[in-house]
Amino acid sequence: MTGYSIPKDPKSGCNQFTDTFTTCSLGLEPDFLYPLENVTIAQGRDATFTCVVNNLGGYRVAWIKADTKAILAIHEHVITNNARLSVTHNDYNTWTLNIRGVKREDRGQYMCQVNTDPMKMQTAFLEVVIPPDIIYEETSGDMMVPEGGGAKLVCKARGFPPPKIVWRREDGGDIISRGGPQGKTKVTSLEGEIVNLTKVTRSEMGAYLCIAANGVPPSVSKRIMLHVHFHPLVQVPNQLVGAPTGTDVTLQCHVEASPKAINYWTRENGEMIISNDKYEMSEINSSAYSVQMRLVIRNIQRNDLGGYKCISKNSIGDAEGNIRLYEMELPYRKTRPDDERDSELEETNDVRSSLQGSLREGGHREDVSFLGESGPSKASSSKATSYVMFLVSVYLIC
Structure with missing residues (x-):
């Protein structure tokens, strides 16, 4: 590639700004001390290229945008109208091209050139990277x-x-x-x-x-x-629910619907249920489209028994679930008077003692039956006889 050349004095071979005693007059050629390094920079950041030249003498350093052949700067003078560019020199052998607030169009090949004959130059690439944007x-x-x-x-x-x-x-x-x-x-x-x-x-x-x-x-x-x-879907985990009167009970329905549905409860006859001291309604969201409907009925009475409906409606359709509430009786435990229980216990102990004595004497089942029939009353005797027969069977097995 042909670079930009600064005019020279045809007699001395040096440029017109050469001092009286320079490396040019001594015959020393300018030499690049380090290679020009490529630069990768994010858009908006500042970039620099550094060119180190020994034995520059009366020669001049120029900065050129190689891909467009645009002269950017000569010596310390900026040629381009780009206000973001500047050149600095450390008064010895280092020349720096500064590009402030790098833009995408700054990407390309840059050249540091010395106007020798033949021309000496170094090039490096400026890569401008841009963060992603949706x-x-x-x-x-x-x-x-x-x-x-x-x-x-x-x-x-x-x-x-x-x-x-x-x-x-x-x-x-x-x-x-x-x-x-x-x-x-x-x-x-x-x-x-x-x-x-x-x-x-x-x-x-x-x-x-x-x-x-x-x-x-x-x-x-x-x-x-x-x-x-999608239209609502109603699932009822327990369609038949039993509870004793006077207690509280909870009815549940699982609803899936999108868009969001309107959910409510009614009695079997269509009467809508409203939250009050008797009824408490609540909803628990399980996901973006599913909800758990709950109805608590307090202090159940006979007129609360029967059918209930959980209903879900959205703009696409509707669905319902049915639950039947029935009365469940509490378990009943029959109790006996203490004196009757004690009397029976004494009678049983007497029979057990008589049985043990008879068996030690080699008695047979007929003897046992006789002992059982000699109780204080006919009813008690019958119970004692049954118990004696059981004990004899156990004894014979053992």
Whole structure:
């Protein structure tokens, strides 16, 4: 490449500004002490090129934009109209080209040239890198699709080097791809500007993050919310609920719906239930599209028994669940007077003693039966006889 040459004195071979005693007059040639180094800088930062020349003498150093052949500076004088450029000299052998607030158009080849014959020069490249930036006008916004439909998510970004786009679910869930050569696949991240979702299900609803990065900080991202719409679905864990009168009971329904549904309770005859001292209604969100409906009925009376409905409605449809409340009796434990229990216990002990004595004397089952029949009363005798027969059987087995 042909550089810019500063005019020389044809008699001395030096330029017209040469001093009376210089390295030029002594025949010493200028020499570059270090190579000019390439510079990579982020847009907006300051860049410098340093050129170290020994034995410069009366020669001059010039800075040139090699790819455009534009002369930037000669010696310490800036030629270009670019106010962001300046040249500094340390009064010895170091010349520095300063570029303040680097822009994308500053990228290119720069030359440090000495006007010898032949010309001496060094070149280096200025690489201007640009952090990624989302192109919002070309990137998808929040979208709504019916369940079973398809969604196309697009994310575009600019920067240099060109940014790489990676998709992730904000909740860490899987991105589901269908219809490819491998069928249905699940991945936690996906690379590329476009994500095609087919046969979308409610589990794919949520925020998707498009992340752009090119190695130049900072990375940037955009959050795209995917809403999947479907009619309500009501599930009843217990359709038959029993409780004793005078107690409290809780009825529950699990509802899934998108967009968000209006949920309420009614009696079997359609009478709407309103929260008051008798009824307490609440909802607990399980996810973006599911909710747990609860109805607490306090101090159940007979007129509270019967059918209840949990109803869910949204713009797409409605659904209901049915629960029947019935009375459940408390367990009944029959008690006997203490004197009757004590009398029976004494009678049993007497029979046991008689049995043991008879068996020691070699008595048979007939003897035992006779002993059992000699009780104080016929009813007690019958009970004692049964007990004696049981003990004899156990004794014979042992």
